[in-house]
Amino acid sequence: MRKSLTICLLLCALPAAADISGRARVIDGDTLQIGQTRIRLHGIDAPEASQTCLDTGGVAAACGLAATRAMQVLIGTDTVHCTPRDIDRYGRTVARCDVGGRDLGRDMVASGLAIAYRQYSMDYVPAEQAAQAKGLGVWAVQMQNPADFRAAKADQPAAPDGCAIKGNISGSGSIYHMPGQEHYGATRINTAKGERWFCSESEARAAGWRASRR
Template structure:
């Protein structure tokens, strides 16, 4: 009898552990939600960061991260969701699979080309992404950098924010604005320290202002 009771307790404990937050959705960004007041990182998907830009290689730069966040907001803000917690990440967020009206939010986003299958953690949405990619749906129809690669590039950019890691003697930062304008910053200018260089976006270092102007960049006003 004791063994039966112990088994029942373990089963119930497992069910409680798997149960996740439920309630009204507030969208934080493409793959992060507040559900009933609990911060949730959607399991198995990776969406562009809010400030991520897409494009390059002849495609104009555009704010794909903001676009995805707004699209997810239009779809799910204020709706009722039920989640199943899979893990807790290093930021203390519940990593969970969430449903609205019985439909998996993560799967719907990957199918719509709003997010990528995060294969490092799950293969649940692998085929959904492949179908979206083959059909050029959403982000797959434009120049887009994988969010994980963008974050890695951003970390690298922070490391060289003040010129560290630049080619020797080439400390001028050639930046591309959100509007696609090519602007260079020289050491000592107001926004030099905050400017990040993303070679994936076509940004680059210059060794002289003459070189920068010849390449089509203009000097920052401040």
């Protein structure tokens, strides 16, 4: 009991991390930098800057770039105030940030340009549900979950420049997957099996591959 009390007194005496304020540089839709501090917004996950989605016509749309630009517009030249919550495994400060009293994380999720990061917080689930019901932002297109996109990017060698279409061979035949489709991130290219990258859909079809339905 005495030992537990001593530990508690020591921990409780530790000061909370100080708030961070200043002009921010936007890294992407959920990451900022203020001074030398890299900040990951608490409770949200936005498409990665290089991530694409598929619009209703099946055409790749730069949803990651759209999220990045939306964050730039939200901040403008205003001062950003961040309250640290944690430090993530990459050494970034995880924080709730606002501009003029507006919660940046909530604004991004409410506009459909980020999703609630349920693994870490349920704070923004109502805002996400409202955006989804209205078909805003990523809810108007087909988007791979950003966490799955990051995992796939880490595991898969980079595509040749300008040739991001994945030609996969499975029990269903030779199928090509476009960036932004549901199974694109999970698809791996094994050249030893005859799988390959394509630079265009016409090239893939000419080689005997058919389009994935999802």
